[in-house]
Amino acid sequence: MRLAFTLFASLLALPTLVHAQTSKPPIDKGTVLLEVPAQGKTLRITLGQMMSSLHVPGVSVAVIDDYRITWAGGIGTTREQGGTPITTETPFQAASISKPVTAAGALWLVSQGKLDLDQDVNERLVQWKVPANDLTKTQKVTLRRLLSHNAGVNVHGFAGYEAGKPMPTLRQMLDGEAPSNSPAIRVTATPGTLCRYSGGGFVIARALMEDVSKQPFDEFMQQHVLTPAGMKHSTFRMELSPADAARAPTGTSVAGKSLPGQYHRYPEMAPDSLWTTPSDLALFAIEIARSAQGKSNHVLPQAMVQEMLKPQCEGDGDRIGLGFGLRWEQTRGTFAHNGGNDGFQSTLMMDANTGKGLAVMGNGDGFSGIGEAVMRVIGERYGWHATFRDPDLGDIVLVIAGVKDLDAALGAYRQAKASGFKGYRHGPGTLNTLGYQQLMRKDTASAIRVFAMNVAEFPKDANAYDSLGEAYMAAGQREMAIQNYEKSLTLNPDNSNAEEQLKTLRKGSQND
Known part of the structure; x- marks a missing residue:
């Protein structure tokens, strides 16, 4: 579960469910939820596309x-x-x-x-x-x-x-x-x-x-x-x-x-x-x-x-x-x-x-x-006059990868970076999530591409190297997997996952 946040004087009738008297609902699958620059154009992303x-x-x-x-x-x-x-x-x-x-x-x-x-x-x-x-x-x-x-x-x-x-x-x-x-x-x-x-x-x-x-x-x-x-x-x-x-x-x-x-x-x-x-x-x-x-x-x-x-x-x-x-x-x-x-x-x-x-x-x-x-x-x-959190760039690149392709998603990331990530929340997890999307699709080459880009973006993040090691391991590239898991463990000596994966990889090397 996630951290959530980042609640009678007179007996009146209970509030009732009242549907707005309008021919069009305030939101449906065709509602545009996000507008983001991608490949020189503005991509309008609908609720249906996000779902x-x-x-x-x-x-x-x-x-x-x-x-x-x-x-x-x-x-x-x-x-x-x-x-x-x-x-x-x-x-x-x-x-x-x-x-x-x-x-x-x-x-x-x-x-x-x-x-x-x-x-x-x-x-x-x-x-x-x-x-x-x-x-x-x-x-x-x-x-x-x-x-x-x-x-x-x-x-x-x-x-x-x-x-x-x-x-x-x-x-x-x-x-x-x-x-x-x-x-x-x-x-x-x-x-x-x-x-x-x-x-x-x-x-x-x-x-x-x-x-x-x-x-x-x-x-x-x-x-x-x-x-x-x-x-x-x-x-x-x-x-x-x-x-x-x-x-x-x-x-x-x-x-x-x-x-x-x-x-x-x-x-x-x-x-x-x-x-x-x-x-x-x-x-x-x-x-x-x-x-x-x-x-x-x-x-x-x-x-x-x-x-x-x-x-x-x-x-x-x-x-x-x-x-x-x-x-x-x-x-x-x-x-x-x-x-x-x-x-x-x-x-x-x-x-x-x-x-x-x-x-x-x-x-x-x-x-x-x-x-x-x-x-x-x-x-x-509805005129809330409220200040909302900026959208998560990780969600946006995932959707663009689904609606367009991986190149468009990475292009959108680069455009956001060029603007100083203005209007977006981002961090080491932004590209990491995109990389796992490719890994779950068993596209290890694309996963390695994304995780390697994330390592370049966040060279001090232990989890970035851990994820890249996982992608290399899935691709059968044992030495590259070992290299990245070792780097992850250097940055975070408490990374038990890296320790376990290194044991498995080194045992496999001895059996060759």
């Missing part, structure tokens, strides 16, 4: 304006080959957007006097305790710190489990015991001293919520958050019902391969297992925004939501509330979160001050650039 080139079969969008869903729609299909059309009721894995929704559930318990944000969680945990160590002698793990990624807890995210694999219990996940595929969740920094994203912290929060509520986590969240917010197509259940699974998309890799078993299972639940739709996420965001203004209280009272949207932890450019990220290069009223499980990605953003926002989801690991581009286009059309 095809980045292997994202389906995209679903909900647009929020004036605290209402003004348009929602699905684009594409549930899988690359075949599948069914995406609709507004097609559920996607929300991944880390599960966290702010979970936070709302935890804050419901606080609002009812059943939990205290600043109490040592070990005083309320029953089925498991946070192991004490020197770091917790004076500073304790609290619910506030868990929900704001400030508790000093490890484990950034979780890999999930393929269908049919053994599922760990909650305690096994907390202690990193088989069949859990993640490390033990422990305090590895003094609580309250470090903003560090932690999915592990939300697993502890789940244990706390279950112990206090005496309900299974998914049932508690359905009763106290999802249903009150009007999220009719949402569930925290790890395994979908047969009917929901038939409607759900298949997770898709950057190479366009379907995930075995359709999707990975996430038994951690609280940080990553929410299935939902953009429209349901939009309803949740609207509820939070209106609650912050004292105009709704279906989930939380105004004071609790205002606490949720107040910066709790700041560092490394992040401003984090209770569950939501609060730094989004937009206004101070904006709360947001991204999500990424294997094969699924999503973005939710809402401005509580203007009532404008967006939820967009896709079933592909290459979705992030699409989500950002959709946000820019919708923001311009």
